[in-house]
Amino acid sequence: MGGWAIAVHGGAGVDPNLPWERQEEAKRLLTRVLNIGVSALRSSLPAIDVVELVVRELESDPLFNSGRGSALSANGTVEMEASIMNGNGRRCGAVSGLTTVKNPISLARLVMDKSPHSYLAFSGAEEFARQQGVEMVDNDYFITEDNIGMLKLAKEANTILFDYRIPIETCSVASQESPILMMNGLPISIYAPETVGCVVVDSEGRCAAGTSTGGLMNKMNGRIGDSPLIGSGTYACNLCGVSCTGEGEAIIRSTLAREVGAVMEYKGLKLKEAVDYVIKERLDEGMAGLIAVSSNGDVTYGFNTNGMFRGCANEDGLMEVSIW
Template identity: 45%
Template sequence: MKFTWIVFLCFLSVNVLAQKTGRPVSRVVLVIHGGAGVLERGKLDPLREREALDALNRALDKGYSILDSGGSALDAVEQVVRVLEDDPSFNAGRGAVFTAEGRHELDASIMNGKTLAAGAVAGVTTIRNPISAARAVMEKSPHVMLAGRGAEEFARLQGLQQVDNAYFSVEDRRKSWQQQRRRDSLATLKDSSGKKTSSILAPGEKFGTVGAVALDANGNLAAATSTGGMSNKKFGRIGDSPLIGAGTYADNKTAAISCTGWGEYFIRLVIAKSVCDRMELGHESLEKAADILINEKLPALGGDGGLIAVDKDGNIAMPFSTPGMFRGYLRRDATGMQRQVAIYKE
């Protein structure tokens, strides 16, 4: 009931604004995700579910406040992801999963669809908001990606907030990491006996990479993604999230994409860029291109996950091949406002 009233009031305010100003209402679109994974209906703790949905709504509010005031899609996606990085409900920023060494290594990327400028950081351990470091790489360096200590030093020189690595730790992730370590230990024993095993992603242990895509009133697109990576990861493993074209992509000619899921497979399929290429070269709709990549190509290789996307015309896609994906969207145009947050395939 509360959500229904929110939607009605948003619709009313948009139309009142149009009547008062006499100007057509510009279209703005914001789509966000908090990760795809093995989230079976009824098995997620009700408090945790409510906290995650509340965080998604706060992120939508933040992004819309920027877009509604004429701000850029780039500003909106950065600030949305910062909200989600600061919330322990997700595997990004505070709340990131633990590595095999019991630490946190964070990745993030951002892309401007108007200019194709992009920035990313990988394997950072002391930057409170990696997405802002990624934007700094894009705008204040000649590079696209910086990693590890070099990225941290660059962020420090840019005046970005630094924290102790323990800042990212939350107890739920610690418990999950300890369970993952036990499973990985058992899997190693099975491997030594000659039995095939795959425990890299255990059911119920895929916490949410976060991301946002937006279309602003000037018709510009942007995308951003941030993650703590894979639980119990070793050897400085990097997934798709900081890789432009794999986990993040934006081009005003086609769409803005942010991915979440089993990164190794997203990298092999270059999923974010592939969606845009199918649209531009194959003349497929956003919905069709995204669905083929997520529900056909990805499972065919053995991977799973999802993505969020908005195209240059304001169309939205949010496909996922897992039981659930934390997600939400907000779209405003001349017909009014649409807004929703969800987890399951409702």
């Protein structure tokens, strides 16, 4: 057994023009939540508890696209989703379409622990949240001025996404210099989903994973991405824990998170080999990234975008936070 390890991400696909101050702000947040996770692991908190704790921290900060600071749907509201999975027994919980639940990851945990189901969505998930007494806030709590401005630009350009970390005054609508990417055959502007996630293996070798997002800026109402889908955006088993980020539609098609566990299980690949394999062979033309841990204490990541907000640490003293 190789001891505990943890990784976090704040989304794959980073705009090359992202101001240095924003880059440093992201690194500080990733470092802070990593340190929270490391402290919890040193206190022998189980992997599943550490995942929930760290993702809650990321949801509560408006920097990334989850919880507070979530991307806005076409009608200007927030529809959040999250999932969590315990590799021990492969138990899981997921939620979608949340509009007033302060911490979606904790409601996903309650679906796993306190309901007979694995996945609740929209009004049913909100009703369950009220029954469980979780903290609820007005939808306005999640909406930032930056995102209101970016939704306006996205609507003017008739696209589902703008990179809403870039200050509005430096954004140009449908700039000819912006790379055009395709999603399900439709062009989108700069892709920067900024989903958050955390994967953990504790000192007992138990793996867990969690992912949380606000989805896509200017997305169609009711759109569900990969983040709450077990096996696509999130997966954990007795071998590994995986959280994905990037082009949700491509991650869904490839069941990307489960593929890591599958090639470890069926092809006998080590964690790093498995991650490299699925990023290269399973995404077709999609853009994505993922973080992963294995039950023997390995930790790694992979992405085919120009960058991914990420950080990892382990019991041996590794501690790194990077973007590019």
